[in-house]
C-alpha cells in the first residue's frame with residue numbers, strides 16, 4: 038500500500054525527512070517541484086522551504102529490480118567525486134552537496150532555470166559559443182587533475198574508456214554481417230524523415246558508409262588504436278548538456294553526475310561533449326582540434342551496434358540518440 042502510494046510521489050518519506058532536516062523545517066512544510074530531464078530510475082525533485090530551495094536525488098530501491106546496490110554505489114561515487122572536486126576545482130562543481138538517508142539521498146545546491154541556469158545548449162549563436170568554450174576549457178583543465186593511486190582506487194576512478202570503446206566488437210559485427218548492415222540502413226532510412234537538415238545529411242552519409250567495406254575496415258582499425266592510448270587524464274566521462282548548468286550572465290559552469298568519472302585518454306571529455314553538441318545542431322567547427330579522432334572512430338561502432346536492439350521505434354529516444362551519435366561521430370571523424 039505504502040509502496041503503491043510512493044510510486045506516484047516525486048520523493049519518498051525518507052528523502053523528505055532528510056530535506057526537512059537540512060532546511061530546518063517540518064516535512065509537512067516542504068514544497069516539492071519536479072525537474073525536467075533525467076534518464077535514470079532515481080527519484081529527483083526541487084525541495085523548498087521559505088525562500089530556500091535544494092536539489093534532491095534519491096535511490097528508491099522499491100523502483101529497482103534488485104537491491105539497488107549499483108545505484109547506491111553510483112550515488113556515493115557522485116558524492117565523493119564532487120567533494121574531491123570541491124577542493125581541487127571548486128568553480129566546476131556544486132558549491133554544496135551532502136549524502137544522507139543511509140546513502141540513499143543526495144542533496145545539492147539548486148541551479149534553477151528560473152535563476153538563469155541553462156541545462157541545455159543555448160539557442161542563440163553567441164551564447165552557444167561561450168557555452169561550448171566554457172565546457173571545453175573546463176574539461177581540459179580537469180584533465181590535469183593529478184591524483185595519488187590510493188585516491189584513484191578509493192573513488193573508483195580507474196580507466197575504462199579505452200578498453201571498453203577501443204575493444205568493442207560492434208564495428209566488427211557490422212563488417213561481418215550483411216544482415217546487420219541492412220538493418221542499420223533501414224533504421225537510418227526510417228530516422229531520416231524526422232530529422233533536422235544537418236542530421237539528415239549525417240544519416241545519408243552513414244548509409245553510404247554502411248555500403249563501403251573498405252571505409253568500415255579503416256574505422257575498425259582506427260578504433261583499435263584508441264585502446265592503445267595512455268589513459269592519464271582525469272575525465273568526468275559523461276559531459277553532456279543535461280549534466281551541466283551554465284549561467285550565461287556570469288559565465289559560471291557547474292558539472293553534475295560525477296558517477297562515471299575516470300581516467301581516460303586525452304581529449305575524451307571534449308570529444309564526447311562535442312558529439313553531443315553537434316548532434317544538437319551546434320556548429321563545433323572552432324573546436325575540431327580538440328577532438329580525439331581515434332575515440333570518434335571507436336564511438337562509430339559502439340553506438341551503431343547499440344542502436345539496433347530492440348529495433349528502432351518511434352519515440353524510442355535512447356536507440357535514436359545512439360543512431361544519431363554514431364552518425365555524428367562519423368561526420369566529425371571525417372572533419373578531423
Ligand SMILES: Nc1ncnc2c1ncn2[C@@H]1O[C@H](COP(=O)(O)OP(=O)(O)OP(=O)(O)O)[C@@H](O)[C@H]1O
Nearest residue numbers: 072074075076077079081092146147148156279294
Ligand atoms: N543541482 C541541480 N539544480 C537544479 N536542477 C538540477 C540539478 N541537478 C540536476 N538537475 C536537473 O535534473 C535533470 C536530471 O538530472 P539527474 O542527474 O538527476 O538525472 P539523471 O542524469 O538521469 O540521473 P542519474 O544521475 O541518477 O543517472 C538535469 O538535466 C537538470 O535539469
Ligand SMILES: [Mg+2]
Nearest residue numbers: 075279280294
Ligand atoms: Mg544527468
